[in-house]
Amino acid sequence: TFxxxxxxxxxxxxxxxxxxxxxxxxxxxNHFFFFLNEKVFSYYQNKVVEGYPKDISEVFPGIPDHxxxxxxxxxxxxxxxxVIFFKGHDIYHxxxxxxxxxxxxxxxxxxxxxxxxxxxNYYCFHGHQFSKFNPKPERCTASTPERPAGSSxxxxxxxxxxxxxxxxxxxxxxSDDAGNVYAFRSHHYIHKDDxxxxxxxxxxxxxxxxxxxxxxxxxxxxxxLYMIKDDNVHVYKIGEPHIHLDGYPKTLKEELGVExxxxxxxxxxxxxxxxxxIQGNKMFDVDMxxxxxxxxxxxxxxxxxxxxxxxCxxxxxxxxxGNHFYHFDSVMIMVAARAxxxxxxxxxxxxxxxx
Numbered sequence: 001t002f003x004x005x006x007x008x009x010x011x012x013x014x015x016x017x018x019x020x021x022x023x024x025x026x027x028x029x030n031h032f033f034f035f036l037n038e039k040v041f042s043y044y045q046n047k048v049v050e051g052y053p054k055d056i057s058e059v060f061p062g063i064p065d066h067x068x069x070x071x072x073x074x075x076x077x078x079x080x081x082x083v084i085f086f087k088g089h090d091i092y093h094x095x096x097x098x099x100x101x102x103x104x105x106x107x108x109x110x111x112x113x114x115x116x117x118x119x120x121n122y123y124c125f126h127g128h129q130f131s132k133f134n135p136k137p138e139r140c141t142a143s144t145p146e147r148p149a150g151s152s153x154x155x156x157x158x159x160x161x162x163x164x165x166x167x168x169x170x171x172x173x174x175s176d177d178a179g180n181v182y183a184f185r186s187h188h189y190i191h192k193d194d195x196x197x198x199x200x201x202x203x204x205x206x207x208x209x210x211x212x213x214x215x216x217x218x219x220x221x222x223x224x225l226y227m228i229k230d231d232n233v234h235v236y237k238i239g240e241p242h243i244h245l246d247g248y249p250k251t252l253k254e255e256l257g258v259e260x261x262x263x264x265x266x267x268x269x270x271x272x273x274x275x276x277x278i279q280g281n282k283m284f285d286v287d288m289x290x291x292x293x294x295x296x297x298x299x300x301x302x303x304x305x306x307x308x309x310x311x312c313x314x315x316x317x318x319x320x321x322g323n324h325f326y327h328f329d330s331v332m333i334m335v336a337a338r339a340x341x342x343x344x345x346x347x348x349x350x351x352x353x354x355x
Contacts, residue, residue: 268312
């Protein structure tokens with residue numbers, strides 16, 4: 001239906017979406033808006049509007065990138081036609097006529113991963129629950145969380161099964177020095193103990209509260225997890241609990257000498273001090289022992305236009321694209337390969353699901 005979204009290979013998800021109500025401006029009224037990373041797409045009658053995608057800041061000045069939710073609020077509910085944007089605990093009321101923004105911080109509001117306006121009610125979805133909320137800026141408070149009718153009762157086994165067997169692509173993946181696997185998807189992370197079938201699923205907030213959700217990349221080095229989100233690097237000492245190091249986050253440029261969006265990163269046993277960084281269809285190396293660190297040895301990845309995530313383990317390299325993965329014996333073989341190896345499904349091959 002919205003085929004142009006697929007033309008942007010690094011924009012492989014939708015952060016937020018809304019159907020605009022603003023009769024004062026026919027260029028916006030009754031248009032669909034999709035927000036992906038720093039871009040916004042506008043559609044009218046299922047056709048992309050000429051000139052889109054554009055930067056979010058160009059169309060909605062004062063609204064940040066990498067949103068988590070958005071919902072329209074017509075003047076009958078918000079006194080004037082507005083759009084409400086959500087990012088973390090920050091809520092942005094964007095006033096359409098004046099193009100001004102009211103930003104408020106609400107610790108009492110859950111982190112909305114989607115927002116929806118239906119009839120006279122406004123809904124904030126978070127995890128497997130939702131809350132109703134008052135959309136007006138001065139009264140933006142949420143009700144007690146509820147579960148959608150017919151949803152799971154929250155049984156832990158059902159939750160683990162649902163997350164590990166999901167066909168939604170992984171955001172980030174790594175294996176630590178002990179061989180334990182960490183897989184990140186949206187607001188959850190999956191932990192698989194080395195050499196066993198023991199798999200747990202937890203909210204990212206519970207172990208990595210500084211990250212919250214939507215991790216870009218992660219790699220393990222020297223018993224630490226290096227976690228990349230947007231332009232920042234967080235470092236955690238692996239343990240129970242994982243300890244966020246003082247002085248972090250640092251910028252990608254400051255910590256790794258890297259600029260731009262990172263799709264995935266990994267450290268392999270054959271070169272235990274080299275972080276392999278992948279951006280689009282290119283890979284380069286960062287020597288973790290160097291001062292300052294900087295990217296070197298850039299080379300193309302002929303088999304992949306885009307990689308969702310990848311990791312190194314005792315048996316080689318696992319490259320994940322969508323809900324499938326490919327195995328290579330080493331990074332050198334992956335770079336030199338001219339044909340894809342056998343394709344495996346992530347849910348069954350990595351997490352033991354039967355579907």
